[in-house]
Amino acid sequence: MRSLMFLVLVPLVAGCNVDTKYPKDGDENVMINATENGQVTFNVPFASGQVKLPEGMMKDGEIDIDGVKMIPGGTMSGFNVNAGDKNATVNLGFKAPSSPDEVRTYFLTQFKEKGVEAAATGDSVSGKTKDGDSFVIKVEPAGQGSEGTITILSDN
Numbered sequence: 001m002r003s004l005m006f007l008v009l010v011p012l013v014a015g016c017n018v019d020t021k022y023p024k025d026g027d028e029n030v031m032i033n034a035t036e037n038g039q040v041t042f043n044v045p046f047a048s049g050q051v052k053l054p055e056g057m058m059k060d061g062e063i064d065i066d067g068v069k070m071i072p073g074g075t076m077s078g079f080n081v082n083a084g085d086k087n088a089t090v091n092l093g094f095k096a097p098s099s100p101d102e103v104r105t106y107f108l109t110q111f112k113e114k115g116v117e118a119a120a121t122g123d124s125v126s127g128k129t130k131d132g133d134s135f136v137i138k139v140e141p142a143g144q145g146s147e148g149t150i151t152i153l154s155d156n
Contacts, residue, residue, distance in 0.1 A: 032081040036093070063092060063150065066130050068110040073097040077147065083154075090152040097145040107137055 034040040038053035063070050070076070077093040096103050100123065107125045111118035118127030125137040129152075139148035 028085040030081060030083040030088075032079070034079050036077040063094075065135060065150075065152070066111075066116045067114045068107065068116065070094060071096050071098060071103055071106045074103075086155065088152075088154040090150075090154075092150040092152075093147070094150065095142065095145065095147045096139075100139040100141055100146040100148075103139045103146050103148065104137075 028045060030044045032042045040051045040053055074094050074096040077095050080091040082089045104120050104125050108118055108120055116127060118125055123138055123140060128134055133152055133154040135152045137148060137150045139146050
């Protein structure tokens with residue numbers, strides 16, 4: 001989870017419109033939010049600001065939950081990271097050309113192949129990563145395919 005935040009954070013800090021700040025004791029919170037059009041806002045212990053990611057970076061973004069990747073043809077539509085000293089929540093939005101049932105089946109099959117605990121309930125797939133983080137993948141119909149959110153909760 002922390003490596004995901006680091007990979008997202010490095011290009012942000014290298015971007016523009018950044019205000020540096022002096023962290024206070026107990027100020028370990030990190031907030032990063034990105035929209036489908038690449039607008040990113042962030043607030044970390046040493047800086048805050050906004051950047052615009054290059055065209056296509058969000059669309060071509062990749063996920064990896066214990067080796068399970070985004071469904072083929074799926075694209076990221078935004079993300080939000082809120083992390084503190086002891087816990088973190090990551091929300092990833094995505095779109096897929098497949099039906100919601102096909103998306104859920106894809107994720108369940110992939111998790112099973114990787115030995116990850118997961119189950120389908122209603123419009124969601126939920127489970128625990130090998131590190132013990134909880135996740136929920138909610139999928140709904142949208143246009144010619146589906147859209148959804150992946151929420152990962154870490155209490156480490």
